[in-house]
Amino acid sequence: MDKFNPMKMRSDAIVGGKYRLSRKIGSGSFGDIYLGISIQSGEEVAIKMESTSARHPQLQYEAKLYRVLHGDNFLMGIGRHCNKLFLIDFGLAKKYRDPQTRLHILYREDKNLTGTARYASINAHLGIEQSRRDDMESLGYVMMYFNRGVLPWQGMKANNKTQKYEKISEKKMSTPIEVLCKGFPAEFSMYLNYCRSLRFDEQPDYMYLRQLFRILFRTLNHQYDYIYDWTMLKQKTHQSQPNPALLLGQADTRNDREREREKEKEKASGKTMLSE
Template sequence: MDSILGKDLTNNTIARQFKLIKKIGSGAFGEIYLVQSQSKSEYAMKLERSDNKHPQIFFEAKLYNYLQGQDHLLCNSKEGIPKIHDQGVDGDYNYIVMDLLGPSLEELFNKNHRKLSLKSVLMLADQLIQRIEYIHSKQFLHRDIKPDNFLVGVGSKSSRLYVVDFGLAKRYITKEGHIPYKEGKSLTGTARYASINTHVGLEQSRRDDLESLGYVLMYLLRGQLPWQNMKATNQKEKYQKIMEKKQETTPEQLCKGFPSELTQFL
């Protein structure tokens, strides 16, 4: 079994109290397991190898906790941020324990035969914009906006969207002010939803998260994007072809047959 962690950890126990029941996903830098505590409560646990040269999990935990802070600016926005229940190191692994959530938008989209109504997508868009606006209000960029990184809650919170996987997040306001304009950056995020400026190698800012959101909304409405399934011999060539197709596809072409507000958004 291919694993970022080197092996399947099902049935192992971490921190003497969390039994790993099954693998439920992978993030930018780690793997996620359904775990059960000694009190039989269920959580999601994200793990990475502790010998990782660029550990991400504790940065991510710190950011979740920061976004969960009591000084949130938008009413109910922090409700879309999962809570961290525990974190630490156990042998070969760094781990964080967080709220167990339901399926991702990508999973729901596939279950729904890759078709969502305009009404459904606009209702999702309302929450998606709230989540991104909240993260930006806390001076961070997500930098990997995609359907896989928005999950619904469980039980009474099944209609609420949560944003996850902050492994690529970056502060855009520092003590010196807004991060400076830079060129020659490598692509960060997921090529399918990356902004054109990200493809070109420019430092990302808030507009890039929002452009990615625009692509996500059109993906959910159309069923696919024009630059999917590009044939290429390697990743570099594929990224180049995706970028060229994005550059030649106007917002009017992408949003044809849908409300003009979507064209304006892009």
């Protein structure tokens, strides 16, 4: 992440002595995203630019849209935070309320898709300005990806990115929620149906959505023991691995036995020679 003065920004500026800025491809509350091209290799990268005048460049504000929800941005903590889920990468986050007036952003159309097409809301595919409902819908797709391992609109073949996004959009709109969530608890389809029913500026009923899954959690007789599949797998892997200290001890024991056998052979050989 580089800092910059927006008044002096040029499209051909060199950043970090390695990348040439090409064009602006996105923006959020905390900076702009530019397409950068490596001077040496020609590789394309995304570069986040922040104004040097910002008092707290990384400070996150209330009233923000995430807009780029996908599975890779959910991380589990480590150590004493191993039971906490962390959401990272707010580079394309955007306020949905004006910080002065507190009014909701205006409804707009003909917007470019921001975020990952796999998890984007249907309205985002249609070019409609994103709001809170879109983040919630995207979260639903992330959960179903975790459940299923793959979503129906993955693996679409196309000649270019635009055509691929169109195919993903068509498949997403033509796949009934009940089909997407088939084989899983009804709460997942209830969640997605609710999110898709929200109006542009409507506040989601977060308490209702949390309760959906809290009740499901209890219905399935799960416990808040903070033991997850991956922690159990890690324990099994650790238990199945041989203990180096134990192996070393066993090797020492074998060596001692070999030495004892050699001594016995030497003694036996000496007695035979004396008897002759």
